[in-house]
Amino acid sequence: MKQLITLLLVFFLPFAAFAGDDAAIVNEVRAAAEDFNDAYEANDVERYFSYYADGAVLYWSGERQDVGDYYDEWRAMIEAGGGVEKNDLSDAVFQVLAGGEAVVASYFIHNVTRWPDGTRSEADYYESDVWQKVDGKWKVVNLHYSEF
Numbered sequence: 001m002k003q004l005i006t007l008l009l010v011f012f013l014p015f016a017a018f019a020g021d022d023a024a025i026v027n028e029v030r031a032a033a034e035d036f037n038d039a040y041e042a043n044d045v046e047r048y049f050s051y052y053a054d055g056a057v058l059y060w061s062g063e064r065q066d067v068g069d070y071y072d073e074w075r076a077m078i079e080a081g082g083g084v085e086k087n088d089l090s091d092a093v094f095q096v097l098a099g100g101e102a103v104v105a106s107y108f109i110h111n112v113t114r115w116p117d118g119t120r121s122e123a124d125y126y127e128s129d130v131w132q133k134v135d136g137k138w139k140v141v142n143l144h145y146s147e148f
Contacts (some may be wrong), residue, residue, distance in 0.1 A: 022096045029094055029103040031129050033136040036129075037109075041087035045075050053132065053139035060145050080116035087111050103131045104136075109145075123147050 032051065039048035049071050055141040056067045077083070092107040113121050130142040 021100055025096050025100050025103060026094045029105060029138050030092070032131065033092070033094075033107075033129065035091075035104050037087055037089055041084050043078050043083040045071070045078055049074075051138075051140050053134050055142045056140055057142045058145075059143065061147055077116060081118075082114055082116040085112040085114050085120070093134065101133050102141075105129045105131060 022083040026146075029139045036048065039051070044102070049067075052067045054067075058065045058067060058070055088110040089107045092105065094104075095104045097104060109125045109127050111123055111125060115121070124147065126144075126146050126148055131138045131142050133139075134141075134143045
């Protein structure tokens with residue numbers, strides 16, 4: 001019996017170590033995703049965009065946009081008096097991929113945006129982000145945002 005227990009421990013112990021690594025990775029990406037979304041809600045353009053990898057691919061309700069163009073548009077909107085008033089996340093799920101070098105984060109968002117002309121829009125979205133470790137920091141390499 002002792003040999004069987006030893007054999008089972010030898011077999012399953014490495015899987016427990018991987019589970020611990022995944023939990024640590026999820027905690028890191030969860031913290032990054034929360035700060036990323038907090039920066040968005042605070043209209044902190046530089047902090048928000050610091051989370052995007054160079055060349056990130058962005059999809060907004062069926063339309064692809066370059067991260068540089070998005071930066072220019074977002075900065076201009078904030079400077080003109082627009083911005084996010086609310087960006088509430090819920091039902092967040094994180095999936096670790098590629099041996100811990102990538103994570104898919106998905107969640108629901110309730111958003112309220114104030115446009116430069118003073119009008120407001122309110123909508124609910126699905127968001128999925130692919131986070132990858134780039135130079136030791138978690139960065140968004142792909143983002144998909146769709147209204148529901």
